[in-house]
Amino acid sequence: MSDTLTTVARRWTIADLEALPDDGNRYELIDGDLHVTSAPHTYHQIIVRNVTGTLDIWSRQSGAGLTVPGPGVIFSPADAVIPDVVWVSHARFSEILGEDGKLHAAPELAVEVLSPGTANVERDRVTKRRHYGDWGVQEYWIVDRFARTVEVFRQAEGALQRAATLLETDTLSSPLLPGFSCPVAALFADLPA
Helix, strand or coil: CCCEEEEEEECCHHHHHHHCCCCCCEEEEEEEEEEEECCHHHHHHHHHHHHHHHHHHHHHHHEEEEEEEECEEEHHHHHHHCCCCEEEEEEHHHHEECCCCCCCCCCEEEEEEEECCCCHHHHHHHHHHHHHHHHHCEEEEEEECCCCCEEEEEEEEEEEEEEEEEEEEEECCCCCCCCCCCEEHCCCEEECC
């Protein structure tokens, strides 16, 4: 199944999302616009597993927070997204976890793995980056399985600004995650060359 994105013109709310069928698609709201994506490629999910595992090992060793793959994050009645991975400190987690099991404010870190297609790339590189920045995500990673890079964006002057573009030969670290270090190549483990 291909990774496709369809945007439907209408102002949607979380109440509208709850009425949609459970049909295997992922539904997200960004500024009231409905974004629908199909199930991602297996390689996409392998990278999600690798990012989650790497962050989770550091989180457990440091005791600093939790790594969560694919959580529902609700910013407002017209803004609900499903990042591929988030990291949230223990203190923040207890503040933003709702009774519905979703996060109701920004995690400190959001990670998206790019899917092919112009609309998907535009959504992750532009729309979600702006959106995450506006709602207070402190750091945003875009993992590109095709270029085998990680783009790192950090909050600066009220927006997520590019801090680095890391190649497969580089090491990923973050001031947000003291002591965290990961070879970028490890995020692409188990993928064909």
